[in-house]
Amino acid sequence: MTETGHKPMNCAEFDAHLAEALDGLLSPAEMAGMVTHASGCPLCAPAMALAQEGRSLLRGLPELEPPAYLVQKILTVSSEVAPQTVED
Protein backbone atom coordinates (compact mmCIF):
# COMPACT_ATOMS: atom_id res chain seq x y z
CA MET A 1 0.00 0.00 0.00
CA THR A 2 1.29 3.44 -0.87
CA GLU A 3 1.63 5.87 1.98
CA THR A 4 -0.63 8.82 1.31
CA GLY A 5 0.74 11.03 4.09
CA HIS A 6 -1.87 13.57 5.12
CA LYS A 7 -3.75 13.29 1.86
CA PRO A 8 -7.21 11.89 2.63
CA MET A 9 -7.95 8.48 1.20
CA ASN A 10 -10.63 8.28 -1.48
CA CYS A 11 -13.20 5.50 -1.95
CA ALA A 12 -11.25 3.74 -4.71
CA GLU A 13 -8.14 3.57 -2.51
CA PHE A 14 -10.24 2.37 0.41
CA ASP A 15 -11.75 -0.38 -1.73
CA ALA A 16 -8.38 -1.43 -3.11
CA HIS A 17 -7.02 -2.00 0.40
CA LEU A 18 -10.11 -3.37 2.11
CA ALA A 19 -9.11 -7.05 1.84
CA GLU A 20 -5.69 -6.33 3.34
CA ALA A 21 -7.28 -4.23 6.09
CA LEU A 22 -9.64 -7.03 7.12
CA ASP A 23 -6.84 -9.58 6.89
CA GLY A 24 -4.71 -7.49 9.25
CA LEU A 25 -2.01 -6.89 6.65
CA LEU A 26 -1.84 -3.08 6.83
CA SER A 27 0.48 -1.03 8.99
CA PRO A 28 -1.09 0.89 11.91
CA ALA A 29 -0.75 4.14 9.93
CA GLU A 30 -2.42 2.61 6.86
CA MET A 31 -5.16 1.14 9.01
CA ALA A 32 -5.73 4.51 10.64
CA GLY A 33 -6.21 6.01 7.17
CA MET A 34 -8.81 3.35 6.40
CA VAL A 35 -10.68 3.95 9.66
CA THR A 36 -10.62 7.71 9.17
CA HIS A 37 -12.05 7.36 5.68
CA ALA A 38 -14.73 4.87 6.78
CA SER A 39 -15.84 7.07 9.67
CA GLY A 40 -16.69 9.87 7.28
CA CYS A 41 -17.94 7.91 4.27
CA PRO A 42 -21.55 6.71 4.09
CA LEU A 43 -20.64 4.15 1.39
CA CYS A 44 -17.39 2.67 2.64
CA ALA A 45 -18.36 2.14 6.29
CA PRO A 46 -21.20 -0.29 5.47
CA ALA A 47 -19.08 -1.87 2.73
CA MET A 48 -16.39 -2.60 5.29
CA ALA A 49 -18.92 -4.03 7.75
CA LEU A 50 -20.42 -6.28 5.08
CA ALA A 51 -17.05 -7.57 3.88
CA GLN A 52 -16.04 -8.17 7.51
CA GLU A 53 -19.21 -10.18 8.08
CA GLY A 54 -18.62 -12.25 4.95
CA ARG A 55 -15.06 -12.94 6.03
CA SER A 56 -16.23 -14.06 9.49
CA LEU A 57 -18.89 -16.34 7.99
CA LEU A 58 -16.40 -18.00 5.67
CA ARG A 59 -13.77 -18.44 8.33
CA GLY A 60 -16.41 -19.93 10.63
CA LEU A 61 -16.85 -22.88 8.28
CA PRO A 62 -15.10 -25.95 9.66
CA GLU A 63 -12.61 -28.09 7.80
CA LEU A 64 -14.42 -31.28 6.80
CA GLU A 65 -13.21 -34.81 7.27
CA PRO A 66 -13.06 -36.72 3.98
CA PRO A 67 -14.71 -40.18 3.98
CA ALA A 68 -12.45 -42.71 5.76
CA TYR A 69 -12.33 -44.97 2.71
CA LEU A 70 -11.22 -42.23 0.32
CA VAL A 71 -7.46 -42.71 0.69
CA GLN A 72 -7.69 -46.43 -0.01
CA LYS A 73 -9.98 -45.79 -2.98
CA ILE A 74 -7.48 -43.31 -4.43
CA LEU A 75 -4.58 -45.69 -3.88
CA THR A 76 -6.46 -48.53 -5.56
CA VAL A 77 -7.43 -46.46 -8.58
CA SER A 78 -4.01 -44.85 -8.97
CA SER A 79 -2.29 -48.24 -8.80
CA GLU A 80 -3.96 -48.98 -12.13
CA VAL A 81 -2.31 -46.04 -13.89
CA ALA A 82 1.37 -45.32 -14.37
CA PRO A 83 2.97 -42.00 -13.48
CA GLN A 84 4.44 -40.14 -16.43
CA THR A 85 7.79 -38.51 -16.05
CA VAL A 86 7.01 -35.42 -18.14
CA GLU A 87 3.73 -33.70 -18.88
CA ASP A 88 3.01 -30.15 -20.02
Add this chain to the structure above:
Amino acid sequence: LEDVQAVAGLVRRAVAGDAAAWEELVRGYNRRIYNLCYRFTGSPDEAEDLTQEVFIKMYRSLGSYDVERGAFVSWVTTLTRNLLVDHFRKSRQDRITDSLDAAPTQDEDAPTPAEQLADPKAGPEDRVRSQQTQQLVQQALGKISPELREAVILRDLQDMDYREIAAILKVPEGTVKSRINRGRTELARLLQRTHRQVM
Protein backbone atom coordinates in the same frame (compact mmCIF):
# COMPACT_ATOMS: atom_id res chain seq x y z
CA LEU B 1 3.72 -25.07 6.09
CA GLU B 2 5.09 -27.83 3.96
CA ASP B 3 8.72 -28.81 3.97
CA VAL B 4 9.48 -28.07 0.33
CA GLN B 5 12.53 -30.34 0.05
CA ALA B 6 10.88 -33.22 1.92
CA VAL B 7 7.84 -33.07 -0.36
CA ALA B 8 10.06 -32.80 -3.44
CA GLY B 9 11.82 -35.96 -2.23
CA LEU B 10 8.49 -37.75 -1.85
CA VAL B 11 7.50 -36.68 -5.35
CA ARG B 12 10.78 -37.98 -6.81
CA ARG B 13 10.31 -41.31 -5.05
CA ALA B 14 6.68 -41.58 -6.16
CA VAL B 15 7.64 -40.85 -9.77
CA ALA B 16 10.23 -43.62 -9.49
CA GLY B 17 7.44 -46.00 -8.46
CA ASP B 18 7.76 -45.93 -4.67
CA ALA B 19 4.22 -46.79 -3.49
CA ALA B 20 4.89 -45.72 0.10
CA ALA B 21 5.93 -42.24 -1.05
CA TRP B 22 2.80 -41.91 -3.16
CA GLU B 23 0.63 -43.04 -0.24
CA GLU B 24 2.25 -40.40 1.95
CA LEU B 25 1.39 -37.74 -0.61
CA VAL B 26 -2.21 -38.98 -0.82
CA ARG B 27 -2.55 -39.02 2.96
CA GLY B 28 -0.95 -35.60 3.23
CA TYR B 29 -3.09 -33.79 0.69
CA ASN B 30 -6.44 -35.61 0.39
CA ARG B 31 -8.07 -33.58 3.16
CA ARG B 32 -7.08 -30.27 1.64
CA ILE B 33 -8.21 -31.28 -1.85
CA TYR B 34 -11.47 -32.78 -0.60
CA ASN B 35 -12.30 -29.57 1.29
CA LEU B 36 -11.51 -27.42 -1.72
CA CYS B 37 -13.76 -29.58 -3.92
CA TYR B 38 -16.53 -29.74 -1.33
CA ARG B 39 -16.61 -26.01 -0.69
CA PHE B 40 -16.59 -25.28 -4.42
CA THR B 41 -19.31 -27.78 -5.41
CA GLY B 42 -21.32 -28.01 -2.16
CA SER B 43 -21.72 -31.74 -2.74
CA PRO B 44 -19.97 -34.51 -0.78
CA ASP B 45 -20.43 -36.97 -3.66
CA GLU B 46 -18.98 -34.60 -6.24
CA ALA B 47 -16.18 -33.68 -3.86
CA GLU B 48 -15.28 -37.34 -3.45
CA ASP B 49 -15.30 -38.03 -7.20
CA LEU B 50 -13.35 -34.87 -7.98
CA THR B 51 -10.76 -35.56 -5.27
CA GLN B 52 -10.20 -38.95 -6.81
CA GLU B 53 -9.86 -37.38 -10.26
CA VAL B 54 -7.37 -34.84 -8.94
CA PHE B 55 -5.16 -37.59 -7.55
CA ILE B 56 -5.26 -39.59 -10.76
CA LYS B 57 -4.33 -36.49 -12.71
CA MET B 58 -1.66 -35.70 -10.12
CA TYR B 59 -0.21 -39.21 -10.30
CA ARG B 60 -0.03 -39.04 -14.07
CA SER B 61 1.67 -35.67 -14.09
CA LEU B 62 3.87 -35.90 -10.98
CA GLY B 63 6.96 -35.89 -13.18
CA SER B 64 6.14 -32.38 -14.38
CA TYR B 65 6.26 -30.90 -10.87
CA ASP B 66 9.26 -28.59 -10.62
CA VAL B 67 10.26 -27.60 -7.10
CA GLU B 68 12.05 -24.54 -8.50
CA ARG B 69 8.77 -23.17 -9.78
CA GLY B 70 6.92 -23.19 -6.48
CA ALA B 71 5.59 -25.15 -3.54
CA PHE B 72 3.92 -28.49 -4.13
CA VAL B 73 0.78 -27.24 -2.37
CA SER B 74 0.45 -24.47 -4.98
CA TRP B 75 0.94 -26.97 -7.81
CA VAL B 76 -1.69 -29.29 -6.32
CA THR B 77 -4.11 -26.43 -5.73
CA THR B 78 -3.66 -25.21 -9.32
CA LEU B 79 -4.36 -28.70 -10.60
CA THR B 80 -7.46 -28.97 -8.40
CA ARG B 81 -8.72 -25.54 -9.36
CA ASN B 82 -8.34 -26.27 -13.09
CA LEU B 83 -10.25 -29.49 -12.70
CA LEU B 84 -13.00 -27.69 -10.74
CA VAL B 85 -13.30 -25.06 -13.46
CA ASP B 86 -13.60 -27.79 -16.13
CA HIS B 87 -16.18 -29.56 -14.01
CA PHE B 88 -18.14 -26.35 -13.51
CA ARG B 89 -18.16 -25.62 -17.25
CA LYS B 90 -19.34 -29.13 -18.07
CA SER B 91 -22.06 -29.17 -15.47
CA ARG B 92 -23.28 -25.57 -15.57
CA GLN B 93 -26.20 -26.35 -17.85
CA ASP B 94 -27.74 -28.96 -15.63
CA ARG B 95 -26.71 -27.48 -12.34
CA ILE B 96 -29.47 -27.29 -9.79
CA THR B 97 -29.44 -24.05 -7.89
CA ASP B 98 -31.03 -24.56 -4.53
CA SER B 99 -33.11 -21.69 -3.30
CA LEU B 100 -32.04 -19.94 -0.16
CA ASP B 101 -35.76 -19.49 0.40
CA ALA B 102 -35.89 -23.15 1.34
CA ALA B 103 -33.42 -22.57 4.13
CA PRO B 104 -34.22 -23.71 7.65
CA THR B 105 -36.34 -21.24 9.56
CA GLN B 106 -35.04 -19.27 12.52
CA ASP B 107 -36.92 -17.66 15.37
CA GLU B 108 -37.18 -13.92 15.85
CA ASP B 109 -34.48 -13.73 18.48
CA ALA B 110 -32.07 -15.73 16.40
CA PRO B 111 -28.63 -14.21 16.19
CA THR B 112 -27.34 -13.29 12.76
CA PRO B 113 -25.49 -15.99 10.83
CA ALA B 114 -22.17 -14.34 11.62
CA GLU B 115 -22.99 -14.25 15.36
CA GLN B 116 -23.93 -17.92 15.33
CA LEU B 117 -20.68 -19.01 13.78
CA ALA B 118 -18.65 -16.77 16.04
CA ASP B 119 -20.16 -17.85 19.37
CA PRO B 120 -17.53 -19.86 21.28
CA LYS B 121 -19.90 -20.79 24.16
CA ALA B 122 -22.53 -22.50 22.03
CA GLY B 123 -24.73 -25.13 23.69
CA PRO B 124 -26.42 -28.11 21.96
CA GLU B 125 -29.23 -26.01 20.46
CA ASP B 126 -26.74 -23.41 19.37
CA ARG B 127 -24.64 -26.09 17.75
CA VAL B 128 -27.65 -27.28 15.73
CA ARG B 129 -28.28 -23.69 14.77
CA SER B 130 -24.62 -23.31 13.92
CA GLN B 131 -24.82 -26.36 11.65
CA GLN B 132 -27.82 -24.79 9.94
CA THR B 133 -25.83 -21.62 9.54
CA GLN B 134 -22.95 -23.53 8.02
CA GLN B 135 -25.41 -25.01 5.51
CA LEU B 136 -26.69 -21.53 4.71
CA VAL B 137 -23.17 -20.22 4.23
CA GLN B 138 -22.36 -23.18 1.98
CA GLN B 139 -25.53 -22.54 -0.06
CA ALA B 140 -24.67 -18.87 -0.35
CA LEU B 141 -21.14 -19.79 -1.43
CA GLY B 142 -22.67 -21.83 -4.24
CA LYS B 143 -24.67 -18.80 -5.36
CA ILE B 144 -21.79 -16.42 -5.88
CA SER B 145 -19.93 -16.53 -9.19
CA PRO B 146 -17.20 -19.16 -9.56
CA GLU B 147 -14.56 -16.43 -9.92
CA LEU B 148 -15.48 -14.91 -6.57
CA ARG B 149 -16.09 -18.31 -4.97
CA GLU B 150 -12.65 -19.69 -5.76
CA ALA B 151 -10.99 -16.50 -4.54
CA VAL B 152 -12.65 -16.54 -1.10
CA ILE B 153 -12.22 -20.31 -0.73
CA LEU B 154 -8.50 -20.07 -1.39
CA ARG B 155 -8.10 -17.08 0.94
CA ASP B 156 -10.53 -17.65 3.80
CA LEU B 157 -10.76 -21.45 3.85
CA GLN B 158 -7.43 -22.59 2.45
CA ASP B 159 -5.52 -19.69 3.99
CA MET B 160 -3.38 -18.95 0.94
CA ASP B 161 -1.78 -15.54 0.53
CA TYR B 162 -2.65 -13.11 -2.28
CA ARG B 163 0.52 -13.86 -4.23
CA GLU B 164 -0.11 -17.61 -4.21
CA ILE B 165 -3.75 -17.11 -5.23
CA ALA B 166 -2.72 -14.76 -8.03
CA ALA B 167 -0.32 -17.41 -9.35
CA ILE B 168 -2.98 -20.13 -9.19
CA LEU B 169 -5.70 -18.04 -10.84
CA LYS B 170 -3.24 -16.38 -13.25
CA VAL B 171 -4.55 -12.89 -12.48
CA PRO B 172 -2.86 -9.83 -10.89
CA GLU B 173 -2.84 -9.53 -7.08
CA GLY B 174 -5.10 -6.47 -7.33
CA THR B 175 -7.72 -8.60 -9.07
CA VAL B 176 -7.39 -11.24 -6.36
CA LYS B 177 -8.01 -8.67 -3.62
CA SER B 178 -10.96 -7.24 -5.48
CA ARG B 179 -12.50 -10.68 -5.98
CA ILE B 180 -11.99 -11.53 -2.31
CA ASN B 181 -13.73 -8.29 -1.31
CA ARG B 182 -16.61 -8.84 -3.65
CA GLY B 183 -16.94 -12.49 -2.70
CA ARG B 184 -17.08 -11.72 1.02
CA THR B 185 -19.53 -8.89 0.44
CA GLU B 186 -21.87 -10.85 -1.82
CA LEU B 187 -21.89 -13.78 0.56
CA ALA B 188 -22.77 -11.57 3.53
CA ARG B 189 -25.46 -9.80 1.52
CA LEU B 190 -27.06 -13.11 0.53
CA LEU B 191 -27.03 -14.30 4.13
CA GLN B 192 -28.46 -11.03 5.43
CA ARG B 193 -31.27 -11.28 2.91
CA THR B 194 -31.98 -14.85 4.03
CA HIS B 195 -31.94 -13.78 7.67
CA ARG B 196 -34.41 -10.99 6.98
CA GLN B 197 -36.70 -13.31 5.01
CA VAL B 198 -37.07 -15.76 7.88
CA MET B 199 -37.72 -13.09 10.52
